Every structure is written in structure tokens, then in C-alpha cells.
Amino acid sequence: MLFEGSEKKCELIVDSSKINLRELDKEFWKELVAKCNATILSTISNEHCDAYLLSESSLFVWKDHFLLITCGQTTLIDSIVFFLETHGQEAVRQLIFQRKNEYFSYLQPTTFFDDVKKLKKTIDGEAYRFGKIDGHHNYLFHINKEYKPTNLDKTYELLMYDICPKCIEVLTKENQTKEVLRDFLALDKLIPGFIIDDFVFEPYGYSLNAIKDEHYLTIHITPQESSSYISFETNFDLVEKINIPLEVFRPGSFDLITFNSDNIPQLIAQVPDAYTDKRKVQGELGCGYTVTFSHFYKHVQETLAPYKLEEF
Amino acid sequence: MLFEGSEKKCELIVDSSKINLRELDKEFWKELVAKCNATILSTISNEHCDAYLLSESSLFVWKDHFLLITCGQTTLIDSIVFFLETHGQEAVRQLIFQRKNEYFSYLQPTTFFDDVKKLKKTIDGEAYRFGKIDGHHNYLFHINKEYKPTNLDKTYELLMYDICPKCIEVLTKENQTKEVLRDFLALDKLIPGFIIDDFVFEPYGYSLNAIKDEHYLTIHITPQESSSYISFETNFDLVEKINIPLEVFRPGSFDLITFNSDNIPQLIAQVPDAYTDKRKVQGELGCGYTVTFSHFYKHVQETLAPYKLEEF
Numbered sequence: 001m002l003f004e005g006s007e008k009k010c011e012l013i014v015d016s017s018k019i020n021l022r023e024l025d026k027e028f029w030k031e032l033v034a035k036c037n038a039t040i041l042s043t044i045s046n047e048h049c050d051a052y053l054l055s056e057s058s059l060f061v062w063k064d065h066f067l068l069i070t071c072g073q074t075t076l077i078d079s080i081v082f083f084l085e086t087h088g089q090e091a092v093r094q095l096i097f098q099r100k101n102e103y104f105s106y107l108q109p110t111t112f113f114d115d116v117k118k119l120k121k122t123i124d125g126e127a128y129r130f131g132k133i134d135g136h137h138n139y140l141f142h143i144n145k146e147y148k149p150t151n152l153d154k155t156y157e158l159l160m161y162d163i164c165p166k167c168i169e170v171l172t173k174e175n176q177t178k179e180v181l182r183d184f185l186a187l188d189k190l191i192p193g194f195i196i197d198d199f200v201f202e203p204y205g206y207s208l209n210a211i212k213d214e215h216y217l218t219i220h221i222t223p224q225e226s227s228s229y230i231s232f233e234t235n236f237d238l239v240e241k242i243n244i245p246l247e248v249f250r251p252g253s254f255d256l257i258t259f260n261s262d263n264i265p266q267l268i269a270q271v272p273d274a275y276t277d278k279r280k281v282q283g284e285l286g287c288g289y290t291v292t293f294s295h296f297y298k299h300v301q302e303t304l305a306p307y308k309l310e311e312f
Numbered sequence: 313m314l315f316e317g318s319e320k321k322c323e324l325i326v327d328s329s330k331i332n333l334r335e336l337d338k339e340f341w342k343e344l345v346a347k348c349n350a351t352i353l354s355t356i357s358n359e360h361c362d363a364y365l366l367s368e369s370s371l372f373v374w375k376d377h378f379l380l381i382t383c384g385q386t387t388l389i390d391s392i393v394f395f396l397e398t399h400g401q402e403a404v405r406q407l408i409f410q411r412k413n414e415y416f417s418y419l420q421p422t423t424f425f426d427d428v429k430k431l432k433k434t435i436d437g438e439a440y441r442f443g444k445i446d447g448h449h450n451y452l453f454h455i456n457k458e459y460k461p462t463n464l465d466k467t468y469e470l471l472m473y474d475i476c477p478k479c480i481e482v483l484t485k486e487n488q489t490k491e492v493l494r495d496f497l498a499l500d501k502l503i504p505g506f507i508i509d510d511f512v513f514e515p516y517g518y519s520l521n522a523i524k525d526e527h528y529l530t531i532h533i534t535p536q537e538s539s540s541y542i543s544f545e546t547n548f549d550l551v552e553k554i555n556i557p558l559e560v561f562r563p564g565s566f567d568l569i570t571f572n573s574d575n576i577p578q579l580i581a582q583v584p585d586a587y588t589d590k591r592k593v594q595g596e597l598g599c600g601y602t603v604t605f606s607h608f609y610k611h612v613q614e615t616l617a618p619y620k621l622e623e624f
Contacts, residue, residue, distance in 0.1 A: 103445050103446060104417075105416075105417050105418040106417040106418050106420060106423055108418060111418055113621075113623065113624070116621075116624055117624055120624055126620065127620070127621040127624065128618035128619060128620055128621060129618060129619040129621055130618045130619075132473075132474055132564060132565075133415050133473075133474070133538070133539060134415060134448065134473040134474060134564075134565055135447075135565070135609075136446065139621075140618070161444075161445075161446040162444055162445070162446060226445070227445060252444060252446075253444075253446055253447070276588075278590075278609070278611075279612070279616070280614075280615040280616065281615065281616045281617070281618055282615045282616075282617070282618075283617055283618040285618075291618070293618075297447075297590070299590075300591070302592075303592040303593065303594045303604075304591070304592065304593045304594075305593070305594070305595055306440035306441060306442045306452070306593055306594075306595040306597075306603070306605075307440060307441040307442075308438065308439070308440055309425075309428075309439040309440060309441055309451075311425065312425070312428055312429055312432055312439065
């Protein structure tokens with residue numbers, strides 16, 4: 001069963017003196033995620049944010065910004081358009097829309113290019129591709145408004161492909177439990193003290209939101225061998241922790257995307273030696289963020305056998 | 313202008329005591345290529361084969377086999393089905409159908425999986441993927457019939473991506489001439505003594521068929537920067553020559569696919585040091601061929617800038 005795990009993502013920042021996003025009622029967010037064909041499964045909150053676990057990924061809402069990540073065949077762009085139609089553009093300080101290159105793009109209702117065309121009918125901006133067409137790459141659109149993020153505003157995305165056979169076994173086991181998966185993911189080491197909200201999908205798949213003070217982590221797992229993928233995104237400093245997911249999932253390859261990280265060399269120094277750093281792209285964008293994209297893959301000396309396809 | 317240069321390919325081998333393919337009239341081949349939405353532009357012949365240059369790539373016809381390569385949005389599978397419907401399966405000794413992973417698969421009318429499903433209604437076989445889903449890969453289907461190729465039956469496919477800026481300049485120049493391109497491709501060194509048939513497309517794009525005795529070469533060039541791609545396929549020994557196209561096009565990456573080559577180590581030794589050998593896949597398939605797939609990319613130390621997208 002092919003599933004496009006890789007996500008569309010939106011971060012929308014508002015002037016909270018004009019609109020406090022946390023004061024919008026839950027019905028609004030329900031409607032917003034419905035626009036892209038997702039539903040809210042559960043919610044956790046702390047003094048800083050509300051974290052919604054969705055049928056397809058996650059929504060985090062802070063006073064002055066929200067982060068929406070949706071996978072599969074969802075049309076995240078429609079949620080953005082809905083927000084802009086409902087609340088106007090005046091309070092919007094910045095809007096960043098990202099989309100990973102897809103491996104089953106023929107299953108998608110739209111392309112990144114379609115999405116940006118739709119958005120540009122309402123609001124102007126610029127679009128970039130990080131990485132080459134014939135390799136891993138990530139598309140990013142931002143609006144043309146000057147914005148200066150705070151010093152604390154950093155994001156790390158770790159997008160892992162081709163996870164190890166043992167992981168696939170654990171993650172696709174029938175009737176797998178949250179407890180086993182939390183343990184498998186080493187959450188006690190990764191996020192001690194975080195409030196956790198997670199969900200095991202049928203027949204497999206796992207999503208997690210976790211928050212502590214200003215920090216969040218979200219993990220989404222597509223474990224099937226034919227299209228295995230794991231996304232991991234956080235705003236805590238990943239230098240001390242990047243090894244944990246890499247050791248748990250032992251991916252064949254991964255992308256590391258950062259926004260305003262000031263410790264890329266230290267971060268890359270933590271990546272196990274088995275990985276080759278294939279590609280680095282960096283841009284200081286007009287939206288106020290310095291964005292980096294790096295692709296790593298595990299070098300395999302041996303000659304592989306072809307993969308026999310059975311899905312006919 | 314995005315164009316999916318990468319091709320679908322079919323090699324169909326018959327028992328020439330039952331059907332001599334060269335005795336089929338040109339109307340038949342015209343109809344066969346029309347089935348996949350291609351047309352014949354021109355033809356060259358020698359005592360061994362007829363080589364047709366198509367509006368989308370090439371058709372080579374020998375007494376006992378034909379090779380059809382088509383790019384863009386053509387549906388090569390329909391040409392295969394047409395052949396089987398017209399001439400039956402009894403004379404067919406082997407049939408191999410290949411398809412490269414596409415970068416704009418949302419523009420394709422079918423997927424490899426759709427194609428194989430269609431073919432399997434008529435004739436049974438097995439399908440493989442050479443390479444990982446999230447990297448360059450090539451799909452191959454062959455029918456379930458025992459077949460033993462001759463010792464001379466070897467094929468080399470060199471599929472090049474992301475060609476150098478100077479190449480793009482030469483290859484996309486308005487009103488570019490065959491003479492300039494033949495010189496640029498170093499055809500005098502590459503294929504001395506071959507009969508050549510080539511075509512310069514509007515606004516750009518170039519195709520070449522060349523034959524000499526039992527040997528053939530076919531080159532198809534999609535030069536536009538947004539999706540540059542060059543395919544190069546031959547049955548002459550590539551060891552002495554692989555450097556010529558690699559030095560002409562200086563691709564950012566390439567796939568090398570071989571059928572029954574007995575000199576892979578010597579071939580790989582000729583690849584310039586600038587390229588990293590990322591992936592090797594090898595299979596001894598039930599169709600009688602040992603097929604290898606290797607992916608190489610040029611390692612770039614520097615950090616790249618993001619690519620600004622203007623197509624909105």
C-alpha cells in the first residue's frame with residue numbers, strides 16, 4: 001500500500017495585538033483542517049500552545065502563529081486560503097508554505113506549482129526549490145512582507161526515508177500499542193517531561209505531538225516497506241538529540257532542514273559516520289529566515305538485489 | 313517548460329523463423345508507433361536493421377527483435393499490446409519493458425504499475441525495481457519465457473541529468489544546426505563510420521540514430537535547464553567511449569544500466585573521479601539477462617543557493 005508520507009507544511013505568523021490565535025474557538029480550527037480534508041483526533045495544551053493531533057499529521061497553535069503539517073492527499077493550501085479569507089491579510093506578518101518532493105506525485109490532487117498559483121491570487125510572494133530536481137528537494141514559498149523572527153525562533157525538520165527492517169517489523173506489527181512505540185522511540189531520552197499525545201493508526205502508522213513550555217516535537221510515521229518515511233520536527237536544539245531518531249530508525253537517507261539554526265556545523269558533526277553528506281543548500285530568504293537543506297544517505301558498499309514488485 | 317525526457321523502453325525478441333520483423337511493411341511500424349502517440353520522422357537502414365527516428369525518440373527493427381524507446385507523455389505500452397494483438401504471442405521469445413522513475417509523474421497518463429497491469433491481461437511476467445524509491449530507480453518487467461541471449465547481445469544505457477550550463481547554452485540556442493550539434497557531441501570520435509540520422513526540434517531538443525554493421529547508438533536530448541536530461545543507448549562496448557558523453561555533457565548525475573555486459577569494473581574505472589558511485593544493483597533475471605543499475609553523482613563541496621522558481 002503506497003502512501004505519500006511526506007508533508008505539506010504551513011507556518012503563518014500574525015500580529016497578536018490584532019488577532020490572538022489562541023482565542024479563536026476550536027470550531028474555527030476544525031473548519032480550517034476540514035478544508036484540507038483532515039480532522040482533529042485529540043488535543044493537548046499548555047500555557048503557550050494548543051497542539052492538535054490530526055487524522056493526517058498535526059496543527060500547533062500559539063498566540064501569534066500556527067503550524068499546520070499535513071500528509072497524504074490533503075490539500076493544505078485550501079486551509080491557508082480559508083484562513084486568509086476569514087481573517088484577511090492585514091494581521092498576517094509572514095506566511096511560509098513548504099512541500100517536499102513527492103515520490104507518488106501522480107496520486108496528489110495538486111502540485112506545489114498549482115498551490116502557489118492558487119495562493120498568488122490572494123497574496124504575493126516568492127518560491128524556491130532547495131535541492132536538485134533529480135534528487136531530494138524541498139519547495140518553499142513565502143510572502144513578500146518584511147519580518148524579523150525572534151532569537152528563539154528556530155526550527156529543525158528531520159525527514160527520514162527507507163527505515164531499517166527491524167523498525168518496519170515493530171512499526172507494522174498488528175495491534176501494536178502506544179506503550180511499545182513510546183519505548184521504541186526512546187521518548188524518555190528524547191523528550192523527558194513533555195506532555196505527549198499520540199495515536200496508532202489502523203493497520204499501521206503512528207503520530208505524536210509533544211509539548212513542554214515553548215517547545216514542541218511532532219513525529220509522523222509511515223512504516224510500510226514500499227514507501228517508508230518518518231517526519232520529525234521540533235523547535236528544541238537538535239544538536240544533543242539528533243542521534244536518537246537516527247539510531248532508532250536507521251534510515252537509508254534523510255533530509256535535514258533548519259530555520260535560523262546557529263549551530264549547523266555542530267549538528268552535522270553529530271550525524272553518524274555511516275552517512276554521506278550529499279548536498280547542502282542555504283538561503284537567506286526575504287521572509288527573515290536563513291533556511292538550510294542538507295541531504296544525507298547511508299553509503300552501501302555491497303551490490304543490492306533488485307526489488308521484486310508484487311503489487312499487480 | 314517541463315518535459316519528462318526519461319523514456320519508456322521495450323525490447324521484443326521473436327523467433328525469426330516464424331516472423332521476420334524486417335519483412336513487415338513500414339505501414340505496420342507507423343501504426344505501431346501511432347498507438348503510443350508518436351510518428352516516424354525519418355529512416356536509415358543497413359543490412360542488419362532499420363532505424364526510425366520518431367517524434368518522441370526511436371524505433372530500431374532487426375530481423376528477430378525490435379527496440380522501441382519513447383519519451384514525454386507517450387504510452388509505449390499500447391504499442392506493445394498492439395504488437396501482441398496483431399502477431400500473437402507464439403513467436404515472441406522475450407519481451408522486456410522498462411521505465412525510469414519520473415520527476416513529473418503527475419503529467420504522465422499512466423504509471424509503470426498501470427502499464428504492467430495492462431500487459432498482464434495478455435501475457436504473464438515479473439516486475440522489478442532497480443534502486444530505492446527515494447533515489448534514482450528503474451522499473452523492469454519481463455515475460456515468463458526462458459530465453460538465452462547470444463554472446464554478442466549486450467546493451468548499455470547512460471541516462472544523464474542536470475547537464476552543465478555551457479551545454480544548455482549550446483543546446484537551447486535558437487536555430488541551432490545539426491552540424492554544430494554533431495561537432496559538439498564529438499560524433500567523429502564517438503561513432504566514426506556510422507550512418508547518422510538526426511533531428512533538431514523546435515524550440516529545442518535533439519535526437520540521433522546511428523548504425524554501423526550490427527551496432528547502433530541512439531541519443532535523445534532534453535536540454536532545458538528546468539528538466540535537463542540526456543539518454544544515450546548503444547550495443548557497442550562502452551568502455552573506450554563512456555568518457556566522451558560524460559565530458560561533453562558534464563552531468564550532475566547519471567544512471568548506467570547494462571544488460572549482459574562482461575566488463576562493468578573496467579567501465580566504472582573509466583568514470584571520472586569527480587563522480588561518486590552511490591548505488592549498485594544487479595540481478596540475474598529470468599529473461600536470460602544479467603542487468604546492472606548504478607547511480608553516480610558529482611560531489612559538490614560548496615553550499616548551493618536555493619533555486620528561485622519563476623514559472624507562476
